[in-house]
Amino acid sequence: MREVAIIGIGGTKFGELWDMSLRDLGIQAGLAAVADAKLAAEDIDALYVGNMSAGRFIEQEHVAALIADYSGLARDNIPATRIEAAGASGGLAFREGYLAVASGMHDIVVVGGAEKMTDVGDVLAAEIQSTAADQQWEVVFGATLASLFAMIARRHMYEFGTTREQIAQVAVKNHKHGALNPNAQYQREIDLSTVLNASPVAEPLGVFDCAPLSDGAAAVVLCSMDRARSYTSKPIRIAASAQASDTLALHSRTTVTSFKATQVAAQRAFRQAGRRPEQVQLAEVHDNFTIAEILAIEDLGFFPKGQGGKATMDGETALGGKVAVNTSGGLKARGFPFGATGVAQLVELVEQLRGEAGKRQVPDATLGLAQNAGGTGATVVVSLLEVA
Amino acid sequence: MATARFWRENPSRYNLKAVRCNNCGRVFFPPRGVCSVCHRKSIGKMECLNLKGEGEVFSFTVVHEAPSQFEILKPYMVVMVKMDEGVMLTSQLINSDPKDVKIGMRVKATLRRLGEDGPSGVIYYGYKFRPIEG
Amino acid sequence: MEVGIVSYGAYVPRYRITPQEIGRVWGSDGEAMSKSLLINSKSVPAPDEDVITISTEAARNMMRRVPEVDPKDIGALYVGSESHPYAVKPSGTIVAEAIGCSPNMTVADYEFACKAGTAAIQTCMGLVGSCMVKYGVAIGADTSQGAPGDPLEYSASAGGASFLIGSKDIIAVINHTSSFTTDTPDFWRREGQDYPSHGGRFTGEPAYFKHVTSAAKLVLKRTNSAPADYQYAVFHQPNGKFPQRVAKMLGFTDKQIEVGLLTPQIGNTYSGAVPLGLSAILDVAQPGERVFVVAYGSGAGADGFDITITDNITRFNRSAAPLVSHYIEDKKVIDYATYAKFRGKIRVKEEVA
Incomplete structure (x- = not known):
């Protein structure tokens, strides 16, 4: 296995991008990343695209070839592969690209994540989101993805005494971070009462506990470490990228207050990198619902099980806290274009590790973690990036 | 046509058909061919059974934003139920006021309409839960 | 061979709406309607209930009371309904x-307005009596609708009951059945129409009363019985008044019909009406007591039955399933808007992709 670095990053703004199509989004992010890496098109060996549901959102499958085509790569006939794992599609595409370079099969790979979600109505978009759960044994019976996370929240409150306010604080904190991110969908701070008094979606979760529907794309360029410095003076090393699975249906697990896949992927990642959770200075975690961030910061080993709510309320996950979680604003405030999210997390980590994160910069950041989950955690990818 | 996709699950939807691994005793729902714990040791030892339909609420929520199929039921309750056989199921809880529902509450499965393939399509039926009286 | 009821089970949806509430919406005197129909409330099915779920619930209640019966011994099942x-x-x-009796059996749906359930009982009697099947299941259930604002809307309700017909361990012997049938179009629903139509007062004298009294008299004559020989009587009950009047015409007392008269509480459950009334009687009847039954179906026909409760009822586990009285009492009153939503009377938007 070769060492692999990220040498370029790019992304679109996240939000309701009415005048942009999926191909527009993919190209804008991809070209920005390629430009950032100072590459020429002919340098690229392969393209990986994370996308959850173009088939349902825009009735288009075969999107890897589409994006390769419109990025001007079709004439080079490079392999272009679409990866799907619901909300973890982006993180998984990144891992596949990483493996392709680490194995020596390719030298330079572009990994993109893109989702165009606002071409359908909100109700249908939520239904598409719920296809990440078990259609036959959860969704058919009336469960939505929000309702499954609501039941996780209820259970976390029951088992650990986590409060509604602690859960809500995740949204408050992520909006505060998002306000510092010029690419975030919501660059506006909110207070606790806004979250608590919002219309209910699935009790106890309300509108402000849910990540929004977004359009957007993000891309990174991967390169073998031995060649990385010929493109950039600030290569970011992929210290680890680990993946784990769990049962598709939430009810098939012995516990719902932990995502075993997050725990296992994190253990594998920390082992691969020879690092410990305490060494992580910043983390982008999958807060598709507020409660998911509390599970994540516990399952990643930042805080003991059951203490995630308290840690959040105490500011330990805010900028300046013990570990800065979701400095980008997270899925909640930066936005949540499904397939783009896992890649956008890495873009944020790279900006931070390069020291280019502006007002939300974590001082002297050298080690960052990204946790990207699909559905109710049936697929989780945990990656560790460090300054090379 | 989604007709066959739903139809083939009817034994579990109507009568809670499950499977027990006679190597370890674990019950799986819906039925699966191999025990996910015992793996090959379970081959030939997976035995079908119908769950008795009773269990207790493991977690619950009230859904206010629902897919179009469930619009008319809003707000409705969704529960995870730990069945007496040890396996967990997700469905709706009916005949209950959310303020009376608690984790641990005893419930029983009953047959209701789950949805339909539009007004001229096939109607799907399956289990929902209701409180056990008393 | 003696043929009769081996078990039974009932089900009534828990939602109710009052005539006063319906009258309020349509500018009619709901109170007067309530008095003239003798209906205090009617049952309303939840949006996820229909004849299939109601029939299943009733049939499962029936099976719960006889765990010793192997569902695979059921050779026939008929669901009578107009909805x-x-x-x-x-x-x-x-x-x-859903009750585990398929596939080696025969099944059919019946329709004869409000008497499809009793027609199913007669069919099962024939199959059991001729030894073609060991057990037959006869179900009468409906989620009947009246057009908004139509007088029918005050009464048309939902419910059903299921009977296991057999020849062994019978809790109620069906001594005799007779029917009276003519072509009388008092009430109908054309293919593709949402709501039934009816002939107004034509549904009374030449239809309900003529057929019910004719079938009743046939049963009394053929069994050589008199009204006083019965502890209980149940007549089809499109409203509370008709069965009272027909009972009086035939010489039955208010007391005899009291237990089986459910329409004042739950409305007209159509094919479920006489089956539910009979179930309420089986909930309380004692060995040796006799039950007189006449169901009526528009179009038109009446099925009469002479039934005797056996000693087996003392060993029969009634409490293994809810009694009819449980369903009568377990209720939640809703307003007209909720009722209209539940019953699909409101046009909803189609999802735009």
Whole structure:
């Protein structure tokens, strides 16, 4: 296995991008990343695209070839592969690209994540989101993805005494971070009462506990470490990228207050990198619902099980806290274009590790973690990036 | 046509058909061919059974934003139920006021309409839960 | 061979709406309607209930009371209703799967306005009596609708009951059945129409009263019985008044029909009406007591039955399933808007992709 670095990053703004199509989004992010890496098109060996549901959102499958085509790569006939794992599609595409370079099969790979979600109505978009759960044994019976996370929240409150306010604080904190991110969908701070008094979606979760529907794309360029410095003076090393699975249906697990896949992927990642959770200075975690961030910061080993709510309320996950979680604003405030999210997390980590994160910069950041989950955690990818 | 996709699950939807691994005793729902714990040791030892339909609420929520199929039921309750056989199921809880529902509450499965393939399509039926009286 | 009821089970949806509430919306005197129909409230099915779910619940209640009966010994199942969810595709196949008696059996759906359930009982009697099947299941259930504002809307309700007909361990012997049938179009629903139509007062004298009294008299004559020989009587009950009047015409007392008269509380459950009334009687009847039954179906016909409760009822586990009185009492009153939403009377938007 070769060492692999990220040498370029790019992304679109996240939000309701009415005048942009999926191909527009993919190209804008991809070209920005390629430009950032100072590459020429002919340098690229392969393209990986994370996308959850173009088939349902825009009735288009075969999107890897589409994006390769419109990025001007079709004439080079490079392999272009679409990866799907619901909300973890982006993180998984990144891992596949990483493996392709680490194995020596390719030298330079572009990994993109893109989702165009606002071409359908909100109700249908939520239904598409719920296809990440078990259609036959959860969704058919009336469960939505929000309702499954609501039941996780209820259970976390029951088992650990986590409060509604602690859960809500995740949204408050992520909006505060998002306000510092010029690419975030919501660059506006909110207070606790806004979250608590919002219309209910699935009790106890309300509108402000849910990540929004977004359009957007993000891309990174991967390169073998031995060649990385010929493109950039600030290569970011992929210290680890680990993946784990769990049962598709939430009810098939012995516990719902932990995502075993997050725990296992994190253990594998920390082992691969020879690092410990305490060494992580910043983390982008999958807060598709507020409660998911509390599970994540516990399952990643930042805080003991059951203490995630308290840690959040105490500011330990805010900028300046013990570990800065979701400095980008997270899925909640930066936005949540499904397939783009896992890649956008890495873009944020790279900006931070390069020291280019502006007002939300974590001082002297050298080690960052990204946790990207699909559905109710049936697929989780945990990656560790460090300054090379 | 989604007709066959739903139809083939009817034994579990109507009568809670499950499977027990006679190597370890674990019950799986819906039925699966191999025990996910015992793996090959379970081959030939997976035995079908119908769950008795009773269990207790493991977690619950009230859904206010629902897919179009469930619009008319809003707000409705969704529960995870730990069945007496040890396996967990997700469905709706009916005949209950959310303020009376608690984790641990005893419930029983009953047959209701789950949805339909539009007004001229096939109607799907399956289990929902209701409180056990008393 | 003695043929009769081996077990039974009932089900009534828990939602109720009052005539006063319906009258309020349509500018009618709901109070007067309530008095003239003798209906205090009617049952309303939840949006996820229909004849199939009601029949299944009733049939499962029936099976709970006789755990010793192997469902595979059931050779026939009939669901009588005028509101089957499908115009083509039987309700009975789903009920049969749900109580575990398929596939080596026969199933069919029946329709004869409000007497389809008793027609199913007669069919099962024939199959059991001729030894073609060991057990037959006869179900009468409806989620009947009246057009908004139509007088029918004050009464048309939902419910059903299921009977296991057999020749062994009978709790109620059916001594005799007779029917009276003519072509009388007092009430109908054309293919593709949402709501039934009716002939107004034509549904009374030449229809309900003529057929019910004729079938009743046939039964009394053929069994050489008099009204006083029965502890209980149940007549089809499109409202509270008709069965009282027909009972009086035939010489039955208010006391005899009291237990089986459910329409004042739950409205007219159509094919479920006489089956539910009979179930309420079986909930309380004692060995040796006799039950007189006449169901009526528009179009028109009446099925009469002479039934005697056996000693087996003392060993029969009634409490293994809810009694009719449980369903009468377990209720939640809703307003007209909720009722209209539940019953699909409001046009909803189609999802735009």
